[in-house]
Amino acid sequence: MTMKTPLVLVNFKTYTEATGKKAYALAESCEKVSKEIAVAPQLSDIRYIAENVEIPVLAQHVDAITPGSHTGFVLPEALKDAGVVGSLINHSEHRLRLDIVEELIQKLSTLGLESVVCSNNITTTAAIAALRPNFVAIEPPELIGSGVSISDAQPEIIEGAVRAVKDVGAKVPVLCGAGVTKGADVKKAIELGAEGVLVASGVVKAKDPEKVLKELASYALVP
Amino acid sequence: MTMKTPLVLVNFKTYTEATGKKAYALAESCEKVSKEIAVAPQLSDIRYIAENVEIPVLAQHVDAITPGSHTGFVLPEALKDAGVVGSLINHSEHRLRLDIVEELIQKLSTLGLESVVCSNNITTTAAIAALRPNFVAIEPPELIGSGVSISDAQPEIIEGAVRAVKDVGAKVPVLCGAGVTKGADVKKAIELGAEGVLVASGVVKAKDPEKVLKELASYALVP
């Protein structure tokens, strides 16, 4: 199971609508729409979803620890065992230390897991690209959950991020997120150079998530 | 599923020997010895163990968040959905802010979950008891993983903790841990006023965990 671009990645966050049985149902909806939609459920739901749904599953967070005495932290090896293909790192709601981000990218890579590292602006996107993750995902914090799409509100940020990655000599695909709810948001993001989108409330809190997923996927996933 | 005292609580930490399939096997060993042994596996293993093994399962950590936008944090409601009876809080390897410890005790209680709050010395045990958790578990950090038992090295700390809890007018059962590996450690702890023990490496890294569990349980669990 790998992640293909253009990518649609659904972050379940800790929404009630995406916890436990509902997380499983949402993952099934994703699979129904396309086996290429990736999902990031909560840790306690990861193993069950990874075992029962044929789509790429990511963790929302992982800690830079090795096996041993680290009560309550998230072991990369445990994620691997649970069946994920990778992990979000440094999400806007869970920022990490610079040295830890770098360490995590290495650790995941060693385990054959992919890193999707989030950034908040063009400059930090460049810095993250210099760390060579598998993906960098730019999400302006002020637009997250706003209902206003990054593609509409700040298209120049997507273009700028793509250029900044090139400027540091990296070949890291750029994803973008924040406020993504419509197919047109995805279309525009891809035209601006992004290779996929992160969505959360736009799908999770939709009346009909499957309908939204279909629309997003129709623009992202070439048949 | 509830926790009965005297309690034996096995913290799986992030040991390789207690991750994924091995976590499940270890939980089965516990169940075989006694259905009253409680276990605290990693988050990604919790649901599977809770569904398949008839023993009390706790989380190793939980975050003071409500459902919503909290990527990568541990939602109390998600733990409940996964089948835990409660959670460790403020473990030596995962200390928390004072106000967060209090908030977590309340949140878990509201959800019908039990809180096992760890402390590092007699004074902090008293403070935690004042927050009225379901259990307070004293573990002198310098003895954790040392192979030297708290019962042997610092019996006065167990007695002191039990007295300190009374002195603040609380009726919170005191557990103790750090270096516990033998039945005699449990016996002595209970004689000193503790109502159970926390064990980790002493069981998880034992050549024959089941044998160790049997010995511990023989002193803790009255038939």
Added chain:
Amino acid sequence: MTMKTPLVLVNFKTYTEATGKKAYALAESCEKVSKEIAVAPQLSDIRYIAENVEIPVLAQHVDAITPGSHTGFVLPEALKDAGVVGSLINHSEHRLRLDIVEELIQKLSTLGLESVVCSNNITTTAAIAALRPNFVAIEPPELIGSGVSISDAQPEIIEGAVRAVKDVGAKVPVLCGAGVTKGADVKKAIELGAEGVLVASGVVKAKDPEKVLKELASYALVP
């Protein structure tokens, strides 16, 4: 220089009106009104104020470190050298781990410095009292900077905190804060059992801080 009760403690926070030269001017205003008003300026202003103004000076924060390799942290011994009488600990805007709060109270005590530990509700006030600081200061976070006084909005919290401290068998004087701006707030707080108040914006951002200080002091400081 020691702190006498009833106490008026002015937290300078990081307000522009209380930074650098303005911090010094404000400390002078306090001294003019009463040499018993305590102030908590920023770290970079502490030494100068302590050397030039005859009032008790506290730090706003201190770290649980010993002399050595701790770049960028606040050494208790350095505070002592700079002339403070003590430090705020665990302020609403700077919460700390439970074990660290305890460690800090001990460290300061060993150095002959006083600890003023902040709490957010009645339960955490009890827990902090069990740690035996020199003062516990309850400040409901939702009222801080609100302009609505704790004495008016939640008098039961002041009474409850005073009672809770007794209930854990401690003799720790209770201060209160949040929204304190008027002499009547101080008067009522003292009637309810508090032994002083914490003020910040009510003084720092006042058009005429000296006038406000005079009013507050007239109720708190018995001649």
Added chain:
Amino acid sequence: MTMKTPLVLVNFKTYTEATGKKAYALAESCEKVSKEIAVAPQLSDIRYIAENVEIPVLAQHVDAITPGSHTGFVLPEALKDAGVVGSLINHSEHRLRLDIVEELIQKLSTLGLESVVCSNNITTTAAIAALRPNFVAIEPPELIGSGVSISDAQPEIIEGAVRAVKDVGAKVPVLCGAGVTKGADVKKAIELGAEGVLVASGVVKAKDPEKVLKELASYALVP
């Protein structure tokens, strides 16, 4: 007062030998050797040293806050008022979040202050260079305080860091540190492309700091 390269920057950390009056004496020793030696004393000593010693003074840490309600944090504007020329950021003993490092570089720049951002390896050096600080200072954590110099133990890291900065298209001078105690360490570092060194215990804990400073300066500071 600005920082010239090749630079010798003395980090006082929280050593007893560099606290309070002793910090002042050490700063005077630096000034005596060369007015171009930069020092990073503790916050409570910064203003006094900046006012009385004619050498560039840096803070050891600064927080990404604006004036207001941030009790116990380090306001960039307060540092400026205290007379610093800049601040260390992200020191090995005080690592920061990636987004915070970027925010701090911007904030300091806006205030006319210089940023010296620390890194732990070649890859993070590249990432930090992409954030365009005034300096990036590589210090392999395992060598800090070891007495073994980075110039001796890992010369390839200095060269690699210098190259990595160029590879991301940045013109950020590279400093290096960890274990630096001798003039030869400085000489070699500069030959390898570094534009200065960070020293701490090598100077602070020396029997005769002035002698060490003279030796270091003789290699770094061209007359």
